[in-house]
Amino acid sequence: MEKVNLARKYSLFDEYWSPKIIGELNGQVVKIAKLKGEFLWHHHEAEDEFFMVIQGQMVIKLPDQDVSLEAGEFFIVPRGVEHKPVAEEEAHVLMFEPESTLNTGNVQSERTVENPKTI
């Protein structure tokens, strides 16, 4: 049982769009990722997805709006809703989601990370 320091965890990797698991509880995982550029449109059939910005800024594009998030802000993408994360500059985000959630949701692509590493 050890505490987790977010800044230290972010310092352990450089890749963008490659979620890492940093905590597990109640069948859910806490993940972090570094974002830069545009991800792909996708949705999650059965999972709501929580995005909180820890550093930088991101935009979650939705079919009918763009949600801009800064550090200290979060947004929950409801299951089934198409979304596309975008970050003009490097952003550090924290996600909270079921263990089963795949980063690209319903879309299989070269950006899909099947088994995110625990760091």
Place this chain on the structure above:
Amino acid sequence: MEKVNLARKYSLFDEYWSPKIIGELNGQVVKIAKLKGEFLWHHHEAEDEFFMVIQGQMVIKLPDQDVSLEAGEFFIVPRGVEHKPVAEEEAHVLMFEPESTLNTGNVQSERTVENPKTI
């Protein structure tokens, strides 16, 4: 579907040890609380509990260690483990936990909040 700004949510209440719900997803809730002083020893029979410090400092006392958390750090208290949150000065924390989690766990006291408000 609206984004949530943590600082704004904390500005909406003053009470200590009175968790508020600020998000719901996958049967889990995102809660925030302001802490100051000592809480009571308790445990949660079937729920792991995530505490992240957003502002200030807190200590999670466990039977065999004290876990000190600053802003940007979190700790997951495993189910069944006795713990006692303490904050010398006001601290702002964020919790992730199942909807069913009661703030005082197995202990019924005047500090028990049966139905936390959504703000």
